[in-house]
Amino acid sequence: MTAVIRTRGLVKRYGxxxxxxxxxxxVRAGDVYGFLGANGSGKTTTVRMLLGLVLPTAGEVELLGGRMPRAGRRVLPRVGALVEGPAHHGHLSGRANLGLIDAAGPGGSRRTRRARIDEVLEQVGLGGIDRRPVRAYSLGMRQRLGLAAALLRRPELLVLDEPTNGLDPQGIHEIRDLLLELNRGGTTVFLSSHLLAEVEQLCTRVGVLDRGRLVLQDELARLTAPTGATVVDTPAADRVRAVLDGRVLGVEGSRVVVRGTDPAEVNALLVGAGVPVTGLALQRPTLEEVVLAAAGTSADRVEAVR
Structure with missing residues (x-):
């Protein structure tokens, strides 16, 4: 599959x-890639190097097949980005800000500018935007406007650094749906975040950064695949051990972990022996558990907001 973002031995030193x-x-074409890490783990520095905003101390960056920063003039018009929060002219309206951004970029058609601005404002939930200056916007509105700016050129690649910062739960849900819709339309999404739940619901692949090092990179489905065990919820955990002698891997309160990948078979054995069963599911590690295992104790700063 075509690489959209590729780095090799990427290093940034400050003293x-x-x-x-x-x-x-x-990062491959069609990915929704979640770039996870605690605050201060190096995520934003990495994103800035990808976009040519910061020069690496060592290593290589390729973006859409071009070596950065040398290929920036050719590549960046195909990239939409929101990094470290949106920057706007506070005395101007949101619409006026987008007009300036569009006029400053290469390849934007003046004839279609108004229609494109209307389209992206609608996409991010600001379709009814008024003439208020941006300085009067809430943090969530500013974040939405920054995302609208990233979408102006219908980019092949979206690079987003904490795009749901400042949004309420409804706003987070709306932006998640928008990103999934864009991805279905062919846009590759690179999402830097410290919110595990956001990444778990949105992304197809993840990378985990811990103190500047990439400690994990894989398909999310593979990382959270079934472990080969079944979780049984029962008020009679002690009786499960008696019925399934040798198959019980662990007991925690009313939850019993049993070796086996066929919940129906486990259920039949227990119910047949008169053991009450209130729930059955294949055991799968959560993304939180995966990140903690990969990154160690520093991952406790990565939030599992649910």
Whole structure:
């Protein structure tokens, strides 16, 4: 599959501090890639290097097949980005801000500018935007406007750094739906976040950054695949051990983990022996458990907001 973002041995040092330490990112066409890490783990520094905003100390960056930052003039018009919060002219309206951004970029048609601005404002939930200056917007409205700016050129690649910052739960849900819709239309999404629940519901692949190092990179479905065990919920956990002697892997309160990948078979054995069963499911690790295992104790700063 075509690589959309590729880094090799990417390093950024600030004095003695290695903010990014030799990472090899692999983001493929069609991915919704979740770039996870605690605050201060190096995510934003990495994103800025991808976009040519910061030069790496060592290593290589390829974006849409072009070597950055040399290929920036050719590549960046095909990329939409929202990094470290949107920057706007506070005294102007949101619509006026988007007009300036569009006029400043290469390849934008003046004839279709108004229609394109209307379209992206509608996409991000600001279709009824008025003439208020941006300085009067809430943080969530500013975040939506920043995303609208990233969408103006119908990009092949969206690079987003904490795009749901400042949004309420309804706003997060709306932006998630929008990103999934864009992805279905062919846009590759690279999403930097410290919110595990956001990534778990949205992304197809994940990379985990811990203190500047990429400690995990894989398909989300593979990382959270069934473990080969079944979880039984029952008020009679002690009786499960007696019926399924040798298959019980662990007991925690009313939850019993049993070796086996056929919940129906486990249920039949227990019910046949008169053991009450209130719930059955294949055991799967959560993304939180995967991240904690990969990144260790520092991952407790990555939020599992649900």
């Amino acid at each position: 003695r501090l290695r903010a990014v330490d030799g990472i090899d990112l692999d």
